[in-house]
Amino acid sequence: MHSQKPVVPQPDSGLLxxxxxxxxxxxxxxxxxxxxxxxxxxxxxxEALATLLRRPIRLTVAGRTDxxxxxxxxxxxxxxxxxxxxxxxxxxxIDPSASLLRRLRGVVTKVLGGRVGAPVPYRDLAGAxxxxxxxxxxxxxDARFSALWRRYSYRIADRAESxxxxxxxxxxxxxxxxxxxxxxxxxERILGVNDYLSFCKPRQFSTTIRELQDFSFTRNxxxxxxxxxxxxxxxxxxxxxxxxxxLTVGAGEERPEWxxxxxxxxxRDSKTILAPPHPLILEEVKYPDDAALSGRAEQTRAxxxxxx
Amino acid sequence: MHSQKPVVPQPDSGLLxxxxxxxxxxxxxxxxxxxxxxxxxxxxxxEALATLLRRPIRLTVAGRTDxxxxxxxxxxxxxxxxxxxxxxxxxxxIDPSASLLRRLRGVVTKVLGGRVGAPVPYRDLAGAxxxxxxxxxxxxxDARFSALWRRYSYRIADRAESxxxxxxxxxxxxxxxxxxxxxxxxxERILGVNDYLSFCKPRQFSTTIRELQDFSFTRNxxxxxxxxxxxxxxxxxxxxxxxxxxLTVGAGEERPEWxxxxxxxxxRDSKTILAPPHPLILEEVKYPDDAALSGRAEQTRAxxxxxx
Numbered sequence: 141m142h143s144q145k146p147v148v149p150q151p152d153s154g155l156l157x158x159x160x161x162x163x164x165x166x167x168x169x170x171x172x173x174x175x176x177x178x179x180x181x182x183x184x185x186x187e188a189l190a191t192l193l194r195r196p197i198r199l200t201v202a203g204r205t206d207x208x209x210x211x212x213x214x215x216x217x218x219x220x221x222x223x224x225x226x227x228x229x230x231x232x233x234i235d236p237s238a239s240l241l242r243r244l245r246g247v248v249t250k251v252l253g254g255r256v257g258a259p260v261p262y263r264d265l266a267g268a269x270x271x272x273x274x275x276x277x278x279x280x281x282d283a284r285f286s287a288l289w290r291r292y293s294y295r296i297a298d299r300a301e302s303x304x305x306x307x308x309x310x311x312x313x314x315x316x317x318x319x320x321x322x323x324x325x326x327x328e329r330i331l332g333v334n335d336y337l338s339f340c341k342p343r344q345f346s347t348t349i350r351e352l353q354d355f356s357f358t359r360n361x362x363x364x365x366x367x368x369x370x371x372x373x374x375x376x377x378x379x380x381x382x383x384x385x386x387l388t389v390g391a392g393e394e395r396p397e398w399x400x401x402x403x404x405x406x407x408r409d410s411k412t413i414l415a416p417p418h419p420l421i422l423e424e425v426k427y428p429d430d431a432a433l434s435g436r437a438e439q440t441r442a443x444x445x446x447x448x
Numbered sequence: 449m450h451s452q453k454p455v456v457p458q459p460d461s462g463l464l465x466x467x468x469x470x471x472x473x474x475x476x477x478x479x480x481x482x483x484x485x486x487x488x489x490x491x492x493x494x495e496a497l498a499t500l501l502r503r504p505i506r507l508t509v510a511g512r513t514d515x516x517x518x519x520x521x522x523x524x525x526x527x528x529x530x531x532x533x534x535x536x537x538x539x540x541x542i543d544p545s546a547s548l549l550r551r552l553r554g555v556v557t558k559v560l561g562g563r564v565g566a567p568v569p570y571r572d573l574a575g576a577x578x579x580x581x582x583x584x585x586x587x588x589x590d591a592r593f594s595a596l597w598r599r600y601s602y603r604i605a606d607r608a609e610s611x612x613x614x615x616x617x618x619x620x621x622x623x624x625x626x627x628x629x630x631x632x633x634x635x636e637r638i639l640g641v642n643d644y645l646s647f648c649k650p651r652q653f654s655t656t657i658r659e660l661q662d663f664s665f666t667r668n669x670x671x672x673x674x675x676x677x678x679x680x681x682x683x684x685x686x687x688x689x690x691x692x693x694x695l696t697v698g699a700g701e702e703r704p705e706w707x708x709x710x711x712x713x714x715x716r717d718s719k720t721i722l723a724p725p726h727p728l729i730l731e732e733v734k735y736p737d738d739a740a741l742s743g744r745a746e747q748t749r750a751x752x753x754x755x756x
Binding site: 163164165210212264266267268269270272273300301303304305306307308309310313421 | 471472473518520572574575576577578580581608609611612613614615616617618621729
């Protein structure tokens with residue numbers, strides 16, 4: 141989660157903005173954000189796009205996921221010259237959008253498979269990133285700053301009989317039985333617009349004030365407890381810190397009031413526990429109607445500088 | 449799926465039969481059945497039990513899954529001397545059953561992690577086998593021969609927007625849109641007691657007559673098509689051959705009647721296509737009430753010799 145200042149194309153910039161929806165298995169990656177020498181989702185995608193477009197492409201992302209964190213509903217954007225967009229169709233009578241999607245899938249597979257010194261076998265990387273749509277975005281769209289909210293899920297199997305090897309890559313195998321009512325009682329007390337410093341790894345010049353819109357726990361039919369966490373935006377490590385604190389309450393080690401006490405204390409100390417990353421999934425990013433996109437981006441940019 | 453003749457303890461044999469329910473990720477394994485030099489589920493479990501009990505243990509399994517095939521509801525049994533069972537509690541006032549389960553989990557983890565020359569990193573094997581229960585079985589129980597039926601599921605994502613990297617280990621990413629009505633129309637025509645030779649890799653001295661009790665397709669809310677296949681027992685490769693043939697019908701390349709035509713033709717030829725193993729999951733094995741266990745086992749043993 142590094143600082144980035146995306147260029148927002150104005151209606152008269154002449155650039156075309158492309159929006160892509162994608163999903164990835166965060167397991168094999170050192171997170172979203174590009175880092176020299178490490179396999180990252182951004183690095184793999186930008187390498188694939190550079191291969192396709194024969195020049196460097198910089199992606200702007202809705203949710204910069206940490207190492208091991210997954211996404212089902214990630215959104216990115218990048219900008220192209222109109223000629224570049226048209227050239228994607230290769231002069232044929234086909235849609236540049238469909239062509240980009242099809243060719244990008246092929247190149248991403250090659251980038252992941254052909255990586256020298258890949259830390260995991262190719263077998264594990266095939267299909268680890270799936271681009272679902274690649275289309276021209278409406279005027280004013282910004283994957284990061286136009287977003288109204290981000291929604292994450294977190295899966296916890298708190299009974300040994302629910303430990304399913306087939307979903308162990310996205311589920312916490314927890315040894316303490318959880319009280320879902322206590323979890324919800326704790327969670328609902330910290331909803332709203334608050335300073336979440338106690339649950340954030342703060343960044344210089346950045347606010348830790350966020351609007352937590354949904355924080356709730358449900359036990360599925362298969363016995364797995366799933367947390368839903370939705371906010372206008374998240375500061376660094378926020379979901380994992382919220383879940384980490386909740387597990388203490390869910391196991392009965394702290395009262396439900398404790399989460400709110402931590403919130404108002406505004407401290408980071410040894411009681412700040414990060415839950416593991418692998419059960420965390422970015423499920424959805426919500427944007428306003430087209431007409432409200434620019435306004436939303438201006439408003440958000442004024443509030444935040446280097447976080448989401 | 450090799451031949452095995454399990455010893456059935458009679459009420460007066462003095463042996464105690466232990467039933468275990470377990471689940472595994474078939475991905476890293478060369479199938480259930482033990483094979484020299486290969487990592488198999490049976491091999492790992494028998495190694496763990498031998499470590500625990502200080503003598504060789506031979507497991508009898510309900511469904512001998514092929515390489516790459518998974519299980520959520522696998523059932524096995526093995527026999528112990530009463531003294532061995534009691535010794536599991538290590539003289540403490542605890543239940544041998546709970547002690548076996550707890551210790552076996554630890555040893556299985558060590559066996560999987562400590563394997564020299566393991567073909568996949570330890571990270572991938574941790575949690576790949578999960579034993580859910582380990583209890584004394586009722587008189588007459590036989591994991592293989594007492595079973596009334598086996599139920600498998602098979603997951604197919606036939607739309608690119610449903611290709612989810614997080615479940616790619618258990619889902620077929622299929623490039624042709626499937627007609628679920630056509631699939632069901634084809635499937636229901638081959639239900640009942642039939643000779644499934646066209647869908648079986650036959651074994652010497654074995655019948656290929658089975659009772660196919662359920663064969664149906666449903667499109668889930670997430671767009672994934674899930675097949676359910678239930679039979680009293682399956683011959684070798686049967687589910688994958690049934691799915692392979694169905695995909696041809698589902699894509700409109702053959703009429704729904706074709707599946708039945710293949711059935712009555714009783715041939716194995718170039719049109720016998722095996723669907724990939726990784727989307728196949730043994731979900732459940734059903735046994736009769738305790739009183740009917742011995743009778744069921746005798747009945748089954750008379751019908752089949754080396755298959756299930």
